[in-house]
Amino acid sequence: xxxxxxxxxxxxxxxxxxxxxxxxxxxxxxxxxxxxxxxxxxxxxxxxxxxxxxxxxxxxxxxxxxxxxxxxxxxxxxxxxxxxxxxxxxxxxxxx
Amino acid sequence: xxxxxxxxxxxxxxxxxxxxxxxxxxxxxxxxxxxxxxxxxxxxxxxxxxxxxxxxxxxxxxxxxxxxxxxxxxxxxxxxxxxxxxxxxxxxxxx
Numbered sequence: 001x002x003x004x005x006x007x008x009x010x011x012x013x014x015x016x017x018x019x020x021x022x023x024x025x026x027x028x029x030x031x032x033x034x035x036x037x038x039x040x041x042x043x044x045x046x047x048x049x050x051x052x053x054x055x056x057x058x059x060x061x062x063x064x065x066x067x068x069x070x071x072x073x074x075x076x077x078x079x080x081x082x083x084x085x086x087x088x089x090x091x092x093x094x095x096x
Numbered sequence: 097x098x099x100x101x102x103x104x105x106x107x108x109x110x111x112x113x114x115x116x117x118x119x120x121x122x123x124x125x126x127x128x129x130x131x132x133x134x135x136x137x138x139x140x141x142x143x144x145x146x147x148x149x150x151x152x153x154x155x156x157x158x159x160x161x162x163x164x165x166x167x168x169x170x171x172x173x174x175x176x177x178x179x180x181x182x183x184x185x186x187x188x189x190x191x
Binding site: 014017018022025026029030033036037039040041042043044046047048050051052054055058059060061062063064068069072073075076077080 | 104109124127136154158162166167169
C-alpha cells in the first residue's frame with residue numbers, strides 16, 4: 001500500500017468543514033512541508049554523491065576525518081557550482 | 097463545529113509530518129545499507145561476521161555524520177544564493 005492511500009484510509013477529513021483560517025493555515029503548512037521534503041531529498045542525493053567521492057578508504061571509525069569532512073563540504077559547493085553553470089549555459093543558449 | 101474542524105486539521109498535519117519523517121528515515125536506511133554493505137561486506141560469507149557488523153555500526157554513524165555535514169553546507173549555500181537573488185526577487189525565494 002502506498003503512502004497516499006494509507007493517508008486516505010486513516011483520515012476521513014472533510015476539508016470543506018474547515019474554516020477559512022484553518023484552510024489558509026493548512027495550505028501554508030503544506031507549502032512548508034513540501035519545501036522541507038524537497039530540501040531533505042536533495043540532501044539525501046548529495047550525501048549519496050559526496051560519500052562516493054570523499055569516503056574512499058575503509059571504515060575505521062564512526063566519525064569523518066578532517067580530509068573527509070572538508071572534501072564533503074567542498075563536494076556540496078562544487079556540485080552546486082556545476083549545477084548553476086549548467087543552468088547559466090542553458091540560459092545563454094536560449095538567448096541565441 | 098469550529099473545534100471539530102480544528103482537530104481535524106491538526107490530525108491531518110500530524111499525519112503529514114509522520115509521513116514525511118517515515119519517508120526520510122526510509123531513504124536514509126536505504127542509502128546506509130547500500131553504501132555500508134559496499135564498504136563492510138566486500139565478500140559475503142555464510143553469515144555476517146562480528147567484524148562486519150561492527151563495521152556497519154561505525155559506517156552508519158559515519159554516514160549520518162556525512163549527511164549532517166551535507167545538510168549544513170547545502171542550507172548555507174541556499175541561504176547565500178537567496179541573499180544574492182533576494183535583492184531583485186524579493187522575499188519569494190527559490191524553494
